[in-house]
Amino acid sequence: MKHMNIHPVVCAEGNYYMICIPVSKKALMSVFVNGEEYTNDKCGVKISNCYVQKFEIPKKTLDLAKAYTVTYEIIYREAYCSKKEPPVSLTFSFCPIEKRDDIHIYHLSDVHGREAAAIRTGGFFSEKLDLLVLNGDISSSTQTAGESLLPLKIAYAITHGEKPCIITRGNHDLRGKYAERIGEFYPLCNDKFYYTVKLGPLWCLILDCGEDKNDDHREYAGTIAFHKYRQMETEFIKNVIKNSEREYQAKDVIFKCVISHIPFMHTDYDPAKGIHEFDIEIDTYTKWVQMLNNEIKPHFGLFGHVHQVGVLEGAGKYNNKGFAAPIILGGKPENNTVYGCAVTLKEKTAEILFTDETHCVVSSRIISL
Ligand SMILES: [Fe+2]
Incomplete structure (x- = not known):
């Protein structure tokens, strides 16, 4: 009898959890929550030939059940009477965020393939972890399927399928043969990498800048079209504001944050180098900052991309568009x-610790919320 490893990752997006399970064999797979079956099918046909099996579970359902069972049968697909190995089932517990404070978030970005170190670093909170954020550039490219699977691999090693995760897309994730198939490997919400999610008292706006240079840059050889995508994202943010009472102004929301791989409030212009190629979308990104400052008023933003750890408040090198939150x-x-970065949300403050793979705190900061 053949088996395969089942390493689920519970990704939070919109009103759903997307349970993503990398698979090494062709198999029919289902997830059961409270006895209800969730299938991975396309227009009624169950998917057995893929890199990642994905299951959308309503948030409320999994939050209440606090457990899910993955069942699979390895299949040898034929036109009629396909052959199958006996079914295998594994049950996982799940811990939704139910606390009102003392919420532990660990943020990793720009791992660039350092798998073992990232798993050690991301294990800082151990079983106290409430939410893992993998914020882009976990691999340096998506030239192979293995690189494209690395975020899920690291997320499982840290959370064991028991804690919610937010996995964003970085600009390096757009470079390589599998970039056009990234939706097969990463959680998407309504086919987009920008969305909102509410986890207990925490409301998150996840934004996606795509690449860091203009669409016509020679490195991309015409493979990207992000200008219009970012304009659609502007409309999405406007809609979030229109629906504020169901979003960030919902009565159970205490903490508001924005998460993006690229810190879009930063116009990356270095006169010393004379390089202007990162100096893009100034009007669009300025509009995003204005909408955030004037309407959404997040308590803080979590960013990667610049290969730095630290908290910036007020104008400065990485904030020349005037983003108001830390x-x-x-x-x-x-x-x-x-x-x-380890973030602990308390009633009126956030404790920010920057930590290494031995779990030593290299610097820290407390911000007011
Ligand atoms: Fe990046």
């Missing part, structure tokens, strides 16, 4: 290691 730069690769 900017947490939470991912730094260095030699063979990775630094990440």
